Amino acid sequence: MQWLDAITLERLDRSGKTIVRHDGGQILLIAADGAIFAVDNRCPHEGYPLAEGALDGCTLTCHWHHWKFDLASGRTLVGEDRLRHYPVRVRDGQVQIDLTPPDRNASRRRILDDLETALRTRRQGRILREAARYLAAGGDHLDLVRHAVAWAHERLEDGTTHAIAVTPDWLALAARPETTPAERLVALGEILGHIADDAFGQGLHPFADDADPKSRSWNPAAFLDAIETENEAAAIHLIRAAPRAGLAADDLRPILARAALNHYADFGHSLIYTIKTVDLIDTLGPGGAAPLLALLVRSLIRATREDLLPEFATYQTVLDAWGRARTDTPALAGASLRGKSVRRVLPIVAGWGARHPPEQIFEALVGEAAWMMLHANASLFDRTDVAPAQSVNWLDFTHAITFAEAGWRVAGETPALWPSILLQLACFIGRNAGFVDAAADASAHGQDDDRASLDRQYRAVFDHGRDRFIISAHVVKTLCAADAMATILPAQAHTLTAALNRFVAAPMKGRHALRAARQALDLIGPGANRIALI
CATH class of the missing domain: 1.20.272 (Zinc Finger, Delta Prime; domain 3)
Structure with missing residues (x-):
């Protein structure tokens, strides 16, 4: 026990409350309903001084957002976070406060319980605060991620999501030596908040038990x-x-x-x-x-299974014929794929497979994918009069880059998978071909120093300003993948960096309200137009 003489009982009886300053912090000491209570003076929500609040019996109200705390039970009545309470006693006319630090193991267990509540309710502010408290209690930041994944995994009905896929990239960014403590907390908040967002509103979808x-x-x-x-x-x-x-x-x-x-x-x-x-x-x-x-x-x-859709239906046939020479195959150049559909792109790439090493084909495809992202016709992304299959957006272009980075790593371990990787990368190129403006002036997005440009993007990503986790996740994943590809394929570094710059700077709608409404009307049929009579 570390008892601190705070104030005489006589003075506290006269004033009703006082602030005790100790070791850079403030403790609010209150006499109420014949008892004495000591709590942190800063509201656990946003730090407003509770000494400025109102006391009704044993209920203390913070006026900033009307959070209420029961001093007798220690419960938060209105609001979310716990308010820290300190043991109090009176000895020889002195009110004493026990400043013994709480047991760190017990604190971390309690914080993890509170984190689950924050995840379940998708309260991003509280998620950040609980993560900060856990770190302050000496916890390992990876424990927070492990706990969130364990909590969420049976709540994700379709399995892995972008929340999981972006987590290693956020952790890698947090581990960079130049990353500040606040930026590391941003990374944790993005990971935990995205997991909570994907799991929100879902029931449990248990995995099979294994009796033996x-x-x-x-x-x-x-x-x-x-x-x-x-x-x-x-x-x-x-x-x-x-x-x-x-x-x-x-x-x-x-x-x-x-x-x-x-x-x-x-x-x-x-x-x-x-x-x-x-x-x-x-x-x-x-x-x-x-x-x-x-x-x-x-x-x-x-x-x-996109290979069962008409647009990609020739994929398996072309894959089965990989490596067979074709007399009509153009020279190996990404530009020869421009403006061509998936059905036309696939046999060209397969024809290249009979004449060129896969690494050369890969470089041509990555270069073309980056060029397409740099020249994407963003004016088509926000159209409201398109069918769902034509609702293409920036993310469709980024996937070619992140897929390429994954494919390169896989092919290094299992070269037999090169044909699948190259043809699937070709599917992205054919799919996005109709949403490119080849004549667009993209010079403004290039930088004289590609490395410096990438480093600026790394510094900026912690204050990305995106209102949806799915967008910030793609910014981070594309940044990391583009950097990796620029290192592996230095001849494509400038195009990759310029394409990344354009994507990161592009405005993106949070929701497409009118498009979704029109697509719903088209799906339901003419009778749905009666909605106009409501």
């Missing part, structure tokens, strides 16, 4: 078959058996990537999610692997 886990053994072929047949329970049981076979997440990456690339799935997200999930497990450690792998398995099984 030791009866299962890791079998890569059976795992791929379970993904292909959409047998989630079998795939979950198999992935849980991998650690018992001595396999770490890095060991699983090739087979997970193969599952992700078996089809043109989820517009390339499947591969991006796979690589980022393994990266995150590497950062969090094996203790965080189980929920992340379960989420990835679910997302692989539930991924949309």
Whole structure:
């Protein structure tokens, strides 16, 4: 116990309250209803001095946002965060306050409980405050991420989301030596807030129980078959058996990537999610692997199959014919793909496969994807009179860059996957071809020094100002992927950097209200026009 003589009982009885300053902080001492209470003078919401508040019996009200605290029970009656209370006693006419620091382990456990409440209610301000409190109590910032993933994983009905995929990039940015404490808290807040946003309003979607886990053994072929047949329970049981076979997440990456690339799935997200999930497990450690792998398995099984859509229907046929020479294949140059549909782009890229190393084809495709993002016709993105399939936006262009970075890493481990990676990258190029303005003047987005330009983007990302997590996530993921690609492909660095600059500077609508309403009317049919009579 560290008892501090604060004030005489006689003086406190006369004044009713006083502020005790100690070690840079302020404690509010209050006499109310025959008892004495000591609490932090700063409201736990935004720091307004509680000494300026109102006391009604044992209820203390902060006038800044009308939060109310029950001094007797210690509960927050209106508001969210806990108000710290201090033990008080009277000895020889002196009111004493116990300043013994709280047990850090107990504090961290309580803060994690409070963080769950903040995640469940999607209160971004409180998420930041609880994260800051956890760090102040000596907690590891990675524990906050592990806890949030464990809390959310059965609430994400379709498995992995961008909230998970961007987490390793935010953590990498937080770990940069030049990152300030406030910026590190930004990174944590973006991670935790995005997870909460994706899980908000969802019920629980439990994963299969494994009554006899030791009866299962890791079998890569059976795992791929379970993904292909959409047998989630079998795939979950198999992935849980991998650690018992001595396999770490890095060991699983090739087979997970193969599952992700078996089809043109989820517009390339499947591969991006796979690589980022393994990266995150590497950062969090094996203790965080189980929920992340379960989420990835679910997302692989539930991924949309774009190769079954008419636009991409020739993908599998062209893949099967990879490496066969064609006499009509133009010279290897990204510009030869401009203005061409997916059906026309795929055979050209496959024809290149018969004549050129995959690394050369990859560079041409990445360069073209960056050029397309630099010349994207943003005037088409906000149209309100388009069908859902034509509702293209900036994110469709960024996915080609983030997919390329994931594909490069996979191909380095498993060269046999090059044809799938290159053709899927070609799908992005053909898909986005109709939303490009080749004549647009993009010179304003280039910089004399590409490295300096990227460094400016890194410094600016902590104050991105985006109103939706999905947008800030794409800013961060595209920044990290473009930087990686610029290092790997220095000849494309200038185009990649200029495209990134344009994307980051572009205004983006938070919602497309009129477009969504028109699409709803078109879907429901003529009868829906009766809405005009309401």
